[in-house]
Amino acid sequence: MTTVNTPSQGLETASASTPAIELRGINKHFGPVHANRDIDLVIRRGTVHGIVGENGAGKSTLMSILYGFYTADSGDIFVNGTKQNITDSRHALALGIGMVHQHFMLVENFTVLENIVLGAEDSAFLRPTLAKARAQLKQLATDYGLEVSPDAIIEDLSVGQQQRVEILKALYRGADILILDEPTGVLTPAEADHLFRILRTLRDEGKTVILITHKLREIMAITDEVSVMRQGAMVKTLETSKTSPTELAEAMVGRRVLLRVEKGPASPGKVMLEVKNLVVADDFGIPRVKDVSFSVRAGEIVGIAGVSGNGQSELLESITGMRDQTAGTVFLNGQPLSLDGDDGAARARAAGLAHVPEDRIRMGLITAFEEWENTILGYQDSYGSGPGLSIAKAKATAKEYIAKFDIRPSNPELKTANFSGGNQQKIVLAREMERDPDVLVIGQPTRGVDIGAIEFIHNEIIKMRDEGKAILLVSVELDEIRSLSDRIIVIFDGQIVGEADPATADEGALGLLMAGVTEQGHSPGPGTLPDHVTPIERNLTEMSPKDNSARDVSP
Amino acid sequence: MNYFNDLILILDSTVRLAVPLILACLAGLYSERAGIVDIGLEGKLLGSAFGAAAVAAVTGSPWLGLFAGIGVALAMSGIHGLASINLKGNQTISGVALNFLAAGLTTFLGQSWFHRGGMTPQLNNDQRFNPIVLPFAPELAGVPILGPIYSELISGHNILAYAAFVAVPITAFVLFQTRFGLRLRAVGENPKALDTAGISVTLLRYQALIITAVLVGIGGTYLSIAQSAGFNNNMSAGRGYIALAALIFAKWKPWPALLVCLLFGFLDALQFRLQGIRFPVIGEVPVQAIQVLPYVLTIILLAGFIGRAVAPKASGIPYTKER
Numbered sequence: 001m002t003t004v005n006t007p008s009q010g011l012e013t014a015s016a017s018t019p020a021i022e023l024r025g026i027n028k029h030f031g032p033v034h035a036n037r038d039i040d041l042v043i044r045r046g047t048v049h050g051i052v053g054e055n056g057a058g059k060s061t062l063m064s065i066l067y068g069f070y071t072a073d074s075g076d077i078f079v080n081g082t083k084q085n086i087t088d089s090r091h092a093l094a095l096g097i098g099m100v101h102q103h104f105m106l107v108e109n110f111t112v113l114e115n116i117v118l119g120a121e122d123s124a125f126l127r128p129t130l131a132k133a134r135a136q137l138k139q140l141a142t143d144y145g146l147e148v149s150p151d152a153i154i155e156d157l158s159v160g161q162q163q164r165v166e167i168l169k170a171l172y173r174g175a176d177i178l179i180l181d182e183p184t185g186v187l188t189p190a191e192a193d194h195l196f197r198i199l200r201t202l203r204d205e206g207k208t209v210i211l212i213t214h215k216l217r218e219i220m221a222i223t224d225e226v227s228v229m230r231q232g233a234m235v236k237t238l239e240t241s242k243t244s245p246t247e248l249a250e251a252m253v254g255r256r257v258l259l260r261v262e263k264g265p266a267s268p269g270k271v272m273l274e275v276k277n278l279v280v281a282d283d284f285g286i287p288r289v290k291d292v293s294f295s296v297r298a299g300e301i302v303g304i305a306g307v308s309g310n311g312q313s314e315l316l317e318s319i320t321g322m323r324d325q326t327a328g329t330v331f332l333n334g335q336p337l338s339l340d341g342d343d344g345a346a347r348a349r350a351a352g353l354a355h356v357p358e359d360r361i362r363m364g365l366i367t368a369f370e371e372w373e374n375t376i377l378g379y380q381d382s383y384g385s386g387p388g389l390s391i392a393k394a395k396a397t398a399k400e401y402i403a404k405f406d407i408r409p410s411n412p413e414l415k416t417a418n419f420s421g422g423n424q425q426k427i428v429l430a431r432e433m434e435r436d437p438d439v440l441v442i443g444q445p446t447r448g449v450d451i452g453a454i455e456f457i458h459n460e461i462i463k464m465r466d467e468g469k470a471i472l473l474v475s476v477e478l479d480e481i482r483s484l485s486d487r488i489i490v491i492f493d494g495q496i497v498g499e500a501d502p503a504t505a506d507e508g509a510l511g512l513l514m515a516g517v518t519e520q521g522h523s524p525g526p527g528t529l530p531d532h533v534t535p536i537e538r539n540l541t542e543m544s545p546k547d548n549s550a551r552d553v554s555p
Numbered sequence: 556m557n558y559f560n561d562l563i564l565i566l567d568s569t570v571r572l573a574v575p576l577i578l579a580c581l582a583g584l585y586s587e588r589a590g591i592v593d594i595g596l597e598g599k600l601l602g603s604a605f606g607a608a609a610v611a612a613v614t615g616s617p618w619l620g621l622f623a624g625i626g627v628a629l630a631m632s633g634i635h636g637l638a639s640i641n642l643k644g645n646q647t648i649s650g651v652a653l654n655f656l657a658a659g660l661t662t663f664l665g666q667s668w669f670h671r672g673g674m675t676p677q678l679n680n681d682q683r684f685n686p687i688v689l690p691f692a693p694e695l696a697g698v699p700i701l702g703p704i705y706s707e708l709i710s711g712h713n714i715l716a717y718a719a720f721v722a723v724p725i726t727a728f729v730l731f732q733t734r735f736g737l738r739l740r741a742v743g744e745n746p747k748a749l750d751t752a753g754i755s756v757t758l759l760r761y762q763a764l765i766i767t768a769v770l771v772g773i774g775g776t777y778l779s780i781a782q783s784a785g786f787n788n789n790m791s792a793g794r795g796y797i798a799l800a801a802l803i804f805a806k807w808k809p810w811p812a813l814l815v816c817l818l819f820g821f822l823d824a825l826q827f828r829l830q831g832i833r834f835p836v837i838g839e840v841p842v843q844a845i846q847v848l849p850y851v852l853t854i855i856l857l858a859g860f861i862g863r864a865v866a867p868k869a870s871g872i873p874y875t876k877e878r
Contacts, residue, residue, distance in 0.1 A: 067751075068753070069750075069751065069876075088753050089750070089751050089752065089753035090752075090753025090754075091753070092753075093752075093753060099751065101751065103747075105745065105747055105748040105751045105752070106745065106748060107740070107741045107744045107745045107748050108744065108745070108868070109744060110740070110741065110744070114737060115748070117737070118737060118738065118741050118748065118749065118752055119738070119749060119752025119753060119754045120752065121734040121737065123734065124733055124734050124735070125732060125733055125734070126731075126732050126733060126734060126736075126737060127732065129734070
């Protein structure tokens with residue numbers, strides 16, 4: 001292989017047994033939050049090293065310290081056996097440490113080439129830099145199977161391709177140690193497989209890969225060693241071949257966790273929710289849901305599987321009255337439901353349809369409100385008469401839900417932004433579930449939620465089903481769909497392309513369906529339509545401090 | 556031939572009227588491309604016009620006036636930067652505050668220094684930037700068509716006007732052909748991408764604000780000591796806002812910005828020309844109705860003809876690194 005632009009070449013004298021990275025006693029505080037406490041970590045050269053932990057366990061913070069994005073309060077970092085004081089990202093890059101962030105750090109309206117050279121330009125003028133980068137890109141593409149058209153505009157690329165650009169960016173800067181933060185969160189199963197192939201090639205070429213994830217399956221599939229973090233501390237480091245998902249989950253949460261959802265057989269009753277020939281267009285008038293029909297019976301969970309951006313969001317928004325329909329009808333308990341207009345969502349609620357939206361921050365909560373205010377949001381008319389609001393009654397309800405759903409901290413007057421993701425999701429779930437709806441529509445029930453809370457949420461959903469509610473579930477996590485649903489509907493490009501029984505469905509076959517490969521073997525189109533929340537938009541939300549306080553802060 | 560001469564005259568004043576717009580528009584382009592909304596352009600124009608006129612009047616040197624004009628714009632950009640980059644305040648509010656500050660302070664200081672109701676003393680020709688007659692302009696004036704174009708339209712402007720036109724290709728080159736331009740565009744789209752690449756977002760944004768200040772400072776100086784012979788109350792008359800509108804119309808690109816500013820300049824020139832002319836059927840139109848033309852057209856153009864103008868994505872958003 002031809003190495004390009006490798007600043008660490010001078011360090012190759014370091015013996016093979018010297019660890020690529022060694023961290024000793026790393027501490028980092030964010031205000032009152034002790035994000036990393038006395039972390040020791042050794043990462044061997046030429047391995048894929050996994051770091052697992054729940055949200056807020058401090059994985060990303062630790063890696064950001066290594067990458068120079070944050071500075072540790074105390075502790076030492078050794079790179080290739082030499083103590084380094086990494087002050088900024090540029091320094092980390094010079095030491096051969098590259099990072100692929102969870103939210104891509106790409107400029108969306110720049111070309112691939114421009115993004116790759118950004119910050120690593122050779123001269124004041126772009127022309128020679130771009131010409132050199134183009135040549136090196138070709139070399140990297142052949143070396144590692146990382147093929148991306150250099151002149152493509154980032155926003156035209158699929159998420160998987162964008163991620164490849166991020167990896168190329170790191171390699172172009174001569175990265176020897178590559179940190180990937182939750183790389184598969186946004187990928188289709190096929191894209192994730194491709195990524196793992198690339199990571200293996202990188203390892204075989206002598207690079208060191210650090211993989212941050214909360215998905216145990218990925219840890220088992222690709223890593224050589226795995227370190228577990230919990231509440232800012234390093235719990236243990238294990239050899240992947242000598243551990244099991246159960247052991248890892250226990251180490252992550254600190255107690256025994258059931259990875260499989262335990263549920264009895266469903267006893268479906270009459271049809272509660274029926275969708276007939278539904279057509280829904282997005283904000284630009286492009287049809288995203290195309291003639292979809294299905295039904296959900298009382299006492300069953302129907303899961304909609306599909307790669308993000310194939311019309312699921314529009315489908316949910318339409319059924320729950322948030323988005324007007326172009327054509328088709330939704331029946332609730334046999335009655336046609338009129339959902340058009342701005343008060344469609346209110347009428348849906350009144351008719352007995354509860355909705356847990358896909359994005360709790362944007363649609364489910366007002367994070368600047370106190371917890372009790374969010375508890376009654378959407379149902380506020382039942383608290384007090386006339387224009388007045390019975391605050392005492394609302395707070396009593398909030399306290400009741402907090403106890404029932406184990407929401408922490410148990411303070412209804414705390415600003416919602418100060419709750420962790422899992423607890424915020426519980427606030428939404430409690431609000432919607434405790435209204436005793438006939439139909440419950442849930443989008444992404446456990447996105448950004450810790451393992452412990454996932455278990456709780458899954459059990460609550462099953463409990464609702466056993467009480468005879470009809471439940472429609474949409475999730476990008478195929479595992480979640482498979483373990484919760486009684487029936488699975490696969491959606492691709494706004495159309496239902498298949499139905500499966502979760503007990504017998506084969507993951508490979510589902511994956512193919514999700515990618516739009518039908519049994520006739522033809523693919524109707526690209527499988528990765530852009531999600532309507534673009535990575536940039538997400539980055540901007542992250543950057544804005546008022547929204548940001550909502551994320552990843554442990555109570 | 557008469558119409559041709561009229562046209563040349565209108566185009567000549569188009570150029571004169573467009574110069575401050577071009578400078579302010581390019582100034583806005585640098586800061587908005589870097590992610591900083593600069594609604595304070597209006598105030599910076601006014602402030603630097605006052606600074607330039609006051610210093611030119613006192614020292615007698617237009618060049619010192621120019622330095623003062625740029626200095627005032629730099630100081631105002633510094634306040635804007637401090638509020639919106641370091642303190643992460645709202646950029647629109649900081650800009651509007653600067654506009655108020657400039658409007659009030661120029662009148663107040665003008666009155667207390669010069670006692671002329673806020674105006675600065677009338678400047679003589681030595682204290683101003685005067686028209687430059689390009690080589691052979693008088694000799695070639697007689698050549699049909701090309702002669703008037705060269706000697707009236709191209710020749711006979713002051714150095715600041717030429718600077719404005721030279722700034723356009725330079726800006727286009729800097730923006731799209733240099734490392735600085737690449738980073739500048741990136742910082743307005745996704746500052747985090749730069750931060751993770753180890754480039755200081757703060758430094759880049761300040762650099763952009765400095766360029767903005769220099770350009771808008773030249774623009775303000777042009778208003779008071781090149782185009783006019785002294786400072787008048789509120790003499791920027793909304794040009795900063797029109798420049799921002801032009802920037803949106805031009806979709807944050809330098810060459811289209813030049814064309815749009817020339818268009819606005821043309822409307823303004825036409826407006827002067829049409830005053831007092833009797834139209835068939837309508838008769839003489841009130842002066843005010845004609846003066847309002849450029850502004851009405853600004854609204855119509857902005858409302859209907861630009862299509863989707865996508866601003867730099869991070870524009871207006873302070874960059875916060877810590878969570």
